[in-house]
Amino acid sequence: MKKAAALIFGYNEYGIEIAKNVKYKYENVTVFSLSDMGFSIENKDDYDIEKFDVSDDWEHLKSEYEMQDSIIFCALRDEAENIFLTISLRSAFQESMIIALANNNEDANKLRMAGASKVIPIVETTAGIITDMLKKPIITEVLHGILYENSNLEIEQITVHNVEYFGEKFPADIEWHKEYNVIILLVIHEDMSSEFIYSSKTKHHYIKKGDIFVAVGYENDLKKFKKLVGDER
Template sequence: MIKEATLVFGYNDYSREIIKQITGDNMPVYVYTMDMELLEKAEADSCNVALFDLSDDWDEIAHRFDTGNLRLFCTLQDDAENIFLTISLRAAFKDVFIVALARNQESARKLRMAGADKTMPILQTTANIITERLEKPIVMRAVHDLLYGRSEVMIKQLVVPEDSFFVGKRVEELDDIKMHNVIIFCVADSSHRTYFAVTKKGRHHQIAANDIIIIIGYNNDIEAFKLFLEGQEKR
């Protein structure tokens, strides 16, 4: 029986990003997919991978792993399937820590009701790409801990209001602004193009109304930054 493990259900761009962040930890990672073609792709990517079905009773997992030390990531791209998967896993494993990928706030709400301990917005997962380029190990550690739910640090996505002081500013111009102890990871525009704050292209991106800014910080600092973004606090 395997004593400790992380199981990732689904194999796609988002799950691969999660796997990239948690690989190298002392806990081995196992991938489960419903698609034979994706299984072959995961094998080609050197993953430990197996097939599963939404009708599974999870006996194979219960016998293979010590369920007292499991962490599960539900990353199916179909919302209904991901919710059903979360319900099924929670029914089978009462005490495991479940993280579920959410497309939006409504999806996140349903996943929490289904039994997820933590939900991750898709844009948050995309933002984790930036950790490859960060030079501060403490920030990389914080993002890693976020995935495991061990940190008080949060990642939050905020929409830029039309009348915000940020509209028209380049990302690099925000360096001189009071940042309330938060780190700007990236900005996503209305076409879902993502501009990472540590790249030259990202730093030159001009912020527009309805852009989404993804930040990392403690909850109180994030709330203060949100007021600042919305123009409710003086600079």
């Protein structure tokens, strides 16, 4: 039976860090290496290591993994090879989520053109985190806890199914923080455009089925809230 997996191309420090961090979501994590030399025995339980070639036709991936539900990371250190790999994978798997690492914004554009669904520009991301730490240390610490660490506080995207629950109310009129102990930051509409909870547009938008709330709260409160709005995935 085919399985969903995280497929990480690039056996380097970036690839290994990604493997460690996506393990919680994907049972099967495979790191692909361009060479079969120097495989470390560390973290052998976290991921499998396989050799690959950028000119592969990826037939073995199709046969082994459920590619539509899998996620692909292109993390080769050589930019040209990484772009070639991204194009190659995109041509083989049109529907897959491909996340590629780029050294900078210039390479990020090329990777997007090559078909990457999401690009992480390493330099800009690192610089952004460093600057946030310096400019707004408390916000950065709190968000870091919410986003990346196993704190009780979580951020969730919650899809509204039970629209009747709200009646004909505007999101800004509900005292979410008092009623449910959650804070709604954004409302994402059907067209995937996001609006701040107190923006003028949201103030005049009735809550509709399919709207997604980006909410922050404690795990239990979020669960309860999800139940109320009918998002019980």
